[in-house]
Amino acid sequence: MEKRKVIIVGSGPAGYTAALYTSRANLAPLVIEGHEPGGQLTTTTDVDNFPGFPEGIMGPELMANMKKQAARFDTEFLTTHVTSVDLSKRPFHVKCENGNEYLAESLIISTGASAKYLGLENEKELIGKGVSACATCDGFFYRDRVVHVVGGGDTAMEEATFLTKFASKVYVVHRRDELRASKPMQERAFANEKIEFVWDSAVTEIIADPTGVTAIKVENLKTGEITERKTDGLFMGIGHKPNTDFLDGQIKLDDHGFIITEGRYPDTNIPGVFACGDVQDSYYRQAISAAGSGCQAAIRAERFLEENE
Known part of the structure; x- marks a missing residue:
């Protein structure tokens, strides 16, 4: 040997x-x-x-x-x-x-x-085209744009808070009606006017055109209602x-x-x-x-x- x-x-x-x-x-x-x-x-x-x-x-x-x-x-x-x-x-x-x-x-x-992903059909092929798992790496490219972050822990709050330095609006999509993040991280996110939460919800589909991500479909886990939300980027904050x-x-x-x-x-x-x-x-x-x-x-x-x- x-x-x-x-x-x-x-x-x-x-x-x-x-x-x-x-x-x-x-x-x-x-x-x-x-x-x-x-x-x-x-x-x-x-x-x-x-x-x-x-x-x-x-x-x-x-x-x-x-x-x-x-x-x-x-x-x-x-x-x-x-x-x-x-x-x-x-x-x-x-x-x-x-x-x-x-x-x-x-x-x-x-x-x-x-990085953990959601397992959606086209998410891996859209990495670098609107899908990311690193706000520090890619946040700069979303200046004055609308983005969504998936998750409810410290990682998601860190991603969302960092993205507010560039994005005009950051929506956090979380499966529950409360966060798992530490108290200081929660307070920091709640106090940020650019961050808005989409509770009890899960991303079920990513919509894209040749230029990249244009929207996502989000299901309300309590009502079953599916809505389409326009977005320029989807960030995975699930660890x-x-x-x-x-x-x-x-x-x-x-x-x-x-x-x-x-x-x-x-x-x-x-x-x-x-x-x-x-x-x-x-x-x-x-x-x-x-x-x-x-x-x-x-x-x-x-x-x-x-x-x-």
Whole structure:
């Protein structure tokens, strides 16, 4: 079975940055990219908040550039999914969906977190065309427009409140007649004149034309009445699911399933295993913060290997 000094599980800004740093440290990393090489940014259009691109850059292009830069220093990439890992002893045992198995002296986990969607027929194909799960990323494009946010927890209130910086009106569609968000978040949203609530309701259909989303259909769950509401954008505020199932409980997670890292370091509870990007970050969830944590994880992995040779 092939043994590697560093295996990076996952890609995206965190994984590709970790690959760049570990490859430049002559650690010959193997990146097992997963089913969606490049992560969530490959489903976005314009990225205007990543430093170094004054005119912005398309998400897929940014990820392709990051991968190409890491490949320049002899990073090896494998497009498959990790099905399981054995972290009970070093070297760690990694099994892949394609049947490959590896041993790793250190492991960097950058599998990200998947935004939760409603499961509507056309919502995935409309991502970047009026459907979004990141107000911080896309809010700027909705200046003076009407948008709707789905959800009733802290995520939805954060999205809605942030969107009021740009949108002329923000409607929050929630299945219940009261919010699940924390009291301070509720009070902040209720006090905002731009936010209006659509209670006891669920989005049942997204209507679009070639330019993108134009309206949504909303069902009142008490009366069964369905209404069509014009909108320029639909934001999912129903949370994110960290991609940690393959760890099978071997790494400490918080109450929401995100990997717990130690203080200001990317170290997990298992020496030699590091986490970076959205899989351990439920707060920032930005490409630039993910890239920064990928750098940290790579440097920690390098030093761990030096100390444990």
